[in-house]
Amino acid sequence: MATQQTRTLGRVLLAPSVILLFLWMIVPLGMTIWFSLLRYNLLDPGTESFVGLLNYQYFLTDPAFFAALANTLILVGSVLAITVIGGILIALLMDQPIFGRGIVRLMVIAPFFVMPTVSALVWKNLLMHPVSGLFAWVAGLLGLPAIDWFTNWPLLSIILIVAWQWLPFATLILLTALQSFDEEQKEAAEMDGTPAISFFFLLVLPHLARAITVVILIETIFLLSVFAEILVTTGGGPGLATTNIAFLVYAQALLQYDVGGASAGGIVAVVLANIVAIFLVRLVGKNLDA
Amino acid sequence: MARRISTTHRVTATAAGWLVGFLIFFPILWMVLTSFKTELDAFSTPPQFLFFHWTTENYAIVQERSNYLHHAMNSIILAFGSTAVALVVAIPAAWSMAFAPTKRTRDTLLWMLSTKMMPPVGVLVPIYLLFRDGGLLDTHIGLIMVEFLANLPIVVWMLYTYFKEIPKDILEAARMDGATIGKELIFVLAPMAVPGIASTVLLNVILAWNEAFWTLNLTTVDAAPLTTFIASYSSPEGLFWAKLSAASTLAIAPILVLGWFSQKQLVRGLTFGAVK
Incomplete structure (x- = not known):
């Protein structure tokens, strides 16, 4: 039974976290909204003026915005597809009687701990380089022409790198969920002689549904903000080929010094992320009650 | 009752598991190997897998030149x-x-x-x-x-x-x-x-x-x-x-x-x- 005293104590203990997070969220966000309504260029200080929704009009009608939006959606969608499908397959494999499973598991999750700048540069140079990269050598062995990844398939190259980083996350979560699958159900299905395919679609996949949802939502949140991988490999190019919303806002703010326009873009990014966030928060909330 | 698992199943799963694990881990392994090569070997075609001139000079140079x-x-x-x-x-x-x-x-x-x-x-x-x-x-x-x-x-x-x-x-x-x-x-x-x-x-x-x-x-x-x-x-x-x-x-x-x-x-x- 919580007494008045413990309740007050609880509030005091909670206050620093709540206040700091509130400030962290509301002050910069409020400033972003305010800047987004100004004409404000860092190269031209002292000339700020209120322009209403003009920045949004510019940003949302800029062809660069549509290119960036398309790139963002393609990037997020492709990485999700690769990591979820690949993650399910690898998790199913890891759940098998593998000799030395612990070590295999370590190898599979390792990419998740590699910092983004390292994975991007190692892939770009050591693997994807059109002349000396390992992929070019493998293509040569197979009698295929070497691919100039970052020139001809820039967005695909980024997708592969990011998918490699997130595949372990999906695998790990799906494997955790898979291991809570009822052993008895497995045995019963085996005795009934249920074919492996229908066993998977009728029993395993529904069991994984929740974990898959979690993977999709959490990855989406992070994938909407992919930045370092683009910065160190393509710088958003060639042209706008690998510019996503996050990179576009960065370029507008810190390369073109257009604070107003970048802020409008930032708010658009916040709105996009919030659409996903609502679903995730609901899902987690449901779990909290259970 | 423990389920019986056939040897074939075990062998296939192990082979497939190690192959997948190796492929996913490979970029990291390749990076570590490359770090022990000379710059010349690092660029060479065909790539040098194990029989190159191993050196630790890169580590010394990284610290020396770039703090x-x-x-x-x-x-x-x-x-x-x-x-x-x-x-x-x-x-x-x-x-x-x-x-x-x-x-x-x-x-x-x-x-x-x-x-x-x-x-x-x-x-x-x-x-x-x-x-x-x-x-x-x-x-x-x-x-x-x-x-x-x-x-x-x-x-x-x-x-x-x-x-x-x-x-x-x-x-x-x-x-x-x-x-x-x-x-x-x-x-x-x-x-x-x-x-x-x-x-x-x-x-x-x-x-x-x-x-x-x-x-x-x-x-x-x-x-x-x-x-x-x-x-x-x-x-x-x-x-x-x-x-x-x-x-x-x-x-x-x-x-x-x-x-x-x-x-x-x-x-x-x-x-x-x-x-x-």
């Missing part, structure tokens, strides 16, 4: 500094929500989670300007503040899920025996809370070590951690693969080891308890 240790130190300061501050703020909060929940606890937790959903790029402009005007660009204190706030929701959540598992009956039993609040904290609760706190520290250090949005945008030299340092190898004139590999190997080695110990916590921390 690797300075950036490694910055990574340590940022990762552990931000984690320490987060713990100080988050432990009391998680504690009170786990042990004295109110009607609003659930909403508070979910609201904290929602702050983590805000894309950093949405607040990049004001944070950058505030840092510029406050002289915080490229400083440890500024970066620690940002990393601490960015990860605070995860820290509170993780601690909360761990504290929640400490049986409350123990507290009552201790109180019955006449333990004071102070004694209760030190002798009963602390020992039970330590594993959860340690796991939280582990995950948060990993996340902060690899964080590359704020560090790339807010640091240049003085406070630049390894993420920013490695990014400097992206310039065309800096493309020395063996040295890039040596620097990269050094940058990820410690966190890879920590990460391998933290698999369980990773699932828990990053899914906010939705998958255990």
Whole structure:
């Protein structure tokens, strides 16, 4: 039974976290909204003026915005597809009687701990380089022409790198969920002689549904903000080929010094992320009650 | 009754498992191998797998020319500094929500989670300007503040899920025996809370070590951690693969080891308890 005293104590203990997070969220966000309504260029200080929704009009009608939006959606969608499908397959494999499973598991999750700048540069140079990269050598062995990844398939190259980083996350979560699958159900299905395919679609996949949802939502949140991988490999190019919303806002703010326009873009990014966030928060909330 | 597993099944699964594991791990392995090559061998076609002239000169050169240790130190300061501050703020909060929940606890937790959903790029402009005007660009204190706030929701959540598992009956039993609040904290609760706190520290250090949005945008030299340092190898004139590999190997080695110990916590921390 919580007494008045413990309740007050609880509030005091909670206050620093709540206040700091509130400030962290509301002050910069409020400033972003305010800047987004100004004409404000860092190269031209002292000339700020209120322009209403003009920045949004510019940003949302800029062809660069549509290119960036398309790139963002393609990037997020492709990485999700690769990591979820690949993650399910690898998790199913890891759940098998593998000799030395612990070590295999370590190898599979390792990419998740590699910092983004390292994975991007190692892939770009050591693997994807059109002349000396390992992929070019493998293509040569197979009698295929070497691919100039970052020139001809820039967005695909980024997708592969990011998918490699997130595949372990999906695998790990799906494997955790898979291991809570009822052993008895497995045995019963085996005795009934249920074919492996229908066993998977009728029993395993529904069991994984929740974990898959979690993977999709959490990855989406992070994938909407992919930045370092683009910065160190393509710088958003060639042209706008690998510019996503996050990179576009960065370029507008810190390369073109257009604070107003970048802020409008930032708010658009916040709105996009919030659409996903609502679903995730609901899902987690449901779990909290259970 | 244990299920019978045929030898064929075992052999196929093992072969497939090792193959997949090897393929996924390969880029890291290749990077480590390249770090021990001369620049000439690193570029050679066909690639040299094992029978090249092994050398450790790249590691020496990386430290000598680019002051690797300075950036490694910055990574340590940022990762552990931000984690320490987060713990100080988050432990009391998680504690009170786990042990004295109110009607609003659930909403508070979910609201904290929602702050983590805000894309950093949405607040990049004001944070950058505030840092510029406050002289915080490229400083440890500024970066620690940002990393601490960015990860605070995860820290509170993780601690909360761990504290929640400490049986409350123990507290009552201790109180019955006449333990004071102070004694209760030190002798009963602390020992039970330590594993959860340690796991939280582990995950948060990993996340902060690899964080590359704020560090790339807010640091240049003085406070630049390894993420920013490695990014400097992206310039065309800096493309020395063996040295890039040596620097990269050094940058990820410690966190890879920590990460391998933290698999369980990773699932828990990053899914906010939705998958255990």
